[in-house]
Amino acid sequence: MEENKMSDKKSKDLITTGPPSGGLFSPQQENLIKPLTTEDMTQDYLRCIQCGYCRDVCRVFNVTFRETDYAGGRNRILKSLNKKEIPFDPETIQDVVYRCMLCGNCAEVCPVGIDTVHVFRNFRVRAVNGGAMPEKLKKVRDSVVEFANPFMEEGTKRHDWCKGNACDEGYVAWERGVGLYRKIKSGELKPDEVSPNLVAYFIGCTSAFRNNELSSATCRVLDAMGADFIVIPEEKCCGSVLFRTGVDDVATELMKYNIDLIRKAGIKEVIFSCAGCFSTFSNEYQEYTHHNLGFKLSHVTQFIPRFAKEHGLYFKYKLRSKEDPLKITYHDPCHLARYCDVYEEPRDLISMIEGISLSEMQYNKKMSHCCGAGGGVRALYGDEATSIADSRLDETVECWDEINEDRLLEAVETKAESLVSACVFCKNNLSNAASQFKPDLPVQDILQILENCDVKRKDEK
C-alpha cells in the first residue's frame, strides 16, 4: 500500500447534497489548521483577517449598512486607533463603540475565533475612560449610582411588585427572605445551617420595576412546584447594564455588594428569571471571583426542569390540550444562549409542558439572531433596535410557513401562535416591535406560559 492512507478520521455532519450555501464558517471543521492566537485578549482584534463573514450575521449592519457597525469594521477602527493612524474623538466615536448589541453572533462565525464580545466590551471600557459616554448612558449610570437601579426608582420600592396583594407568593417569599437575613444577622442561624435545598430568587431591576408580571409569574410557578425559595430582600442592580456599556467601576461595586449579600446568608443556589442578571453573575461575577462564587447559579429554565424531574412533575397548559397544542417557537436570548451556553434546558422545559409544541426558527441556538435589545442598543438607538426586532418577527412567521410545507406537520396552522423567549429584554423589544408590525403575534416569556399551567405529578396522570 502506498503512502496514501491519511487516517481513519471521519468528518462530522457532512452535507454534500448541493452547493455549500448555508452557514458560514463551521467551527467543527476540525481538520483546519488552528489560527494564530494572542495572549492579550483585549487586543484580539489584531488577529482579524477582515474576511467579512461577521458582516452577514450582524443584525445591526443589516439594518444600518454602516461599515463600522459589524465586527470586522470595528476591528479595523481599533487597529487604526492602535496604530494611531486616526485620532480618538470622544464625541464622534460613540456610534462605533456603542452601536453593537454584543450578541456574539459574529464570534460564532469568526474563522480566527476572536472573542468579539470581550474585545468590544473592553473597547467600551476604554472609550468610557476616554470620555466617550453618551448622555443617555450617563443618566443610566447616575441612576444606578444613586438608586441601585437604572430606572431612577427609589430603592425602597424594589419589592413593591409583590406587596398589597399584587403577588402573594412573591410576598411570602420576600418575607421568608427578610426572616432569613434577620436570623443570620442576629446569630440565630448560621450560614452553614441554611438548608441546601433553599434557593434564592434574584429578581433583577427590570422585573422589579417594569415587568412585574415576570417576577410574579416566577414566584407563582416556583410556589406551585413546591420549591423552597426566598426573594432576596436587599438585592441591588447586578450591574449588567453597566458592564455591557463599559462602566465597570460602578458595576464592580455593585458586584461586590451582591456577592457579599448572598454569601453571608449561606445561600447555596441563586436562581434568575432575568437572562441579563444570570449572564452577569455567570460571567463577570465568576471571573471576578476566579470561578469561586460560593453558590450555584441557575436560570429558571434550568432550575425548573431539573426540579421537575427530581420531583416527578410535569406541566399541563390550561389553555390548550395535548391534541390541540399551542404552537410556539423559541427565541434564544443571547445572554442565556451564546453567553452561558444554555440551549437545551429551555427546550427540555418546553417539552415537559403538555399542550405546547415547539418548532424552531431558521436561525436558532448558536446562530440565533439577536432581538435587537442587547448591548445598550435599545436604550441608545431605539429605532434600529425596533427594526432588528421586526426582522426577527418576520423570521418567526416564515418559520411557520416552512413548517407548513413539511408533510409530517400538515396539520400545523400557517402562523406561529406565540413567540416565546426567556429574557425580559427580548420579550420587551420583540413585543414592542410586534405591537407595531405584527400585532397578531403574541410575545411571551416562558414563565408566562408556565404560569398558565397546572403542575402535575407524573403518577397523577
Place this chain on the structure above:
Amino acid sequence: MSQKKITEFEKYTNELKEIVSPSHVTTDPYEIEAATGDLSILPKYHYKFKEEHIATHIVRPNNTDQFSAVMKLCKDYMLPVTVRAAGTSCYSASTPTKGGVVIDVRRMNKVLEIDSEKMTVKCQAGISWLKLIQALRAKGLAPKCYPTSYKSSCLSGFVVTSGAAGIGQIKFGSIYDALNAVTLVKPDGSVSRIQKNSGGEITLADITGSFGIFGGISEVELNVTTLKTSMELVGYGFHTMEQASEFYRLLKSNSIDKPFYLSLSDKKFEGFSHVTIPSRPFFVYAVFYDDPEVTAKALAFSKESADKLGGLEIDKWYLEEKWRDVADVELNLGRLCNNPIFQEYWISDEKLEAFYEEYAPKVKDDKYRNAMYIMGGSNGKSRIKLFGLSDIEKSLEFFGIKANLHKMAQWSYKNGEGIYSCGVVNTFYYHLFNQEKVQHMQKLNNSVDPDDRVNSYRIIKTKMRLWRIKLLFIVAQTLFRWA
C-alpha cells in the same frame, strides 16, 4: 473662500440626504476610515494613495432612482465617485482614489423577481451571494456560478470584475454567460438597461471587467439553474505537475459532465490549510453536481483517467471536508501570518506546466512560505493563485515575495497570458501589456465619463508609476536574495 467651501459642502450634503435619507448619508470620519478601501489586510501604508485620498461622504442608495439621483448630483457638483459593494477583491477596488463620494450599494440587496419557469432572477446589485443563493434555493434553483468568496461578497463586484473563475464556471460558463441584463447608472446619472446584443455604445461584455469605470450597476438579471440531485467528489494525488495538469485538463474537457468545481493545488497549499493532508505533492480535486446517472459517469471517467496517470485516490472524508471549507481555505492562509500576499494569474490550461516550471525555481529552497493553487475557469483558462505568507515587519521578505509575483506577471503577459484580478494596485500591468484593452476602455470612458470622475484609476489610468514599481522590485529582490 473657506466659508464658501463649507457652505457648498453642507449644501450638497443636505441634497444627498434629501435624495437618500439622512441616516444613509454620512460624513462620519470613522465610517469613512472603515469604508475607504476594501477588506484587504495589507498594511495601510502599502496603499499609499489610500492616505492621500479619503472620501468625504458615504452614501447608501436604496434603489435605482436614488442611485441615479446621487450620481446626477455628484456630476452637478463635479464630485468624484467611487462605487463599492462588499470590497472582497483585496486589490483596493473600493478605494476612493480621487476622494469625493463613495456610493455603497449594499443597501440595494433585494431579490426583485424569481421566474421559476424562465429560470431567471432579477435582483438589486448589492445583494450578497449568500442571500441570493438562499432565495434561489427556496425555489429549487441555484446560480450558475458564483465566487469562492460567496460567504462575504456581493453580486455586483463579481459582475464588474468578470467572474470567470470560481464555482460553476466550468460547467455553466462565466458570470457574463449567466447574465441577461444589467441596469447601469452612468456617471451623468442616466440609466440604461443593457442586455446581451442590445446594441448601444457599451455592451454587456464591456461591463464585465469594467471595474465600474462606466458607472455603477443597480440591478442584475441572471439566468439560473435548478438544484441538482447528486453530488460526487473526487480527488487524486500525483507525483508530478505534468500528471496533475493532464488529469485536470481531462476533467475540465470531459464532455460527459464538466466539474462544478475543479482545483489543482500543491502540497504546501493543502498543508497551510489542513492538519492531515494528501501525501503526494500535487492534488487535483473535482466536484461533480448533476443528476445521479451523469455524476456516476463522471466519477467512472475520473477514476479511469486517474488510473492511467497513476493518480492516488484521496480519502473521502478529506474530499468532503474540502468542499465544506471551499470558501475558507484561502482565508486559512491569512490565519497563519500577519500579511498574506498573493497574485492571481489567468492562464490557458495548456500552459499550466510552463507556468509552474517558471514559478517552481523561484521558491525552490523555500526562501519564504509559499503556496499555489489553481482554480478552473471558463473558456479554457484557469486562475492560478500564488501566495506568500509574510509579515510587513519583515520588509525584505515582504517585498521580495512581491517581486517574485511581479516576475510571474511579466512572464504571463510575455507568453500571451495575463493576470486574473486587477484593481487599483496592479492596473499598471494593463498599461504595460494590455494596451488594446486599455485603448478600447479609454474610448468608451471618454464618452460616458469625460471628466474621469467615477471609479478613477482603474484600467485606463494607473496610480502606480511603472518605473517606481520596477525599481522597487529590483531593489527588493536583490536585497532579499542578499539577505
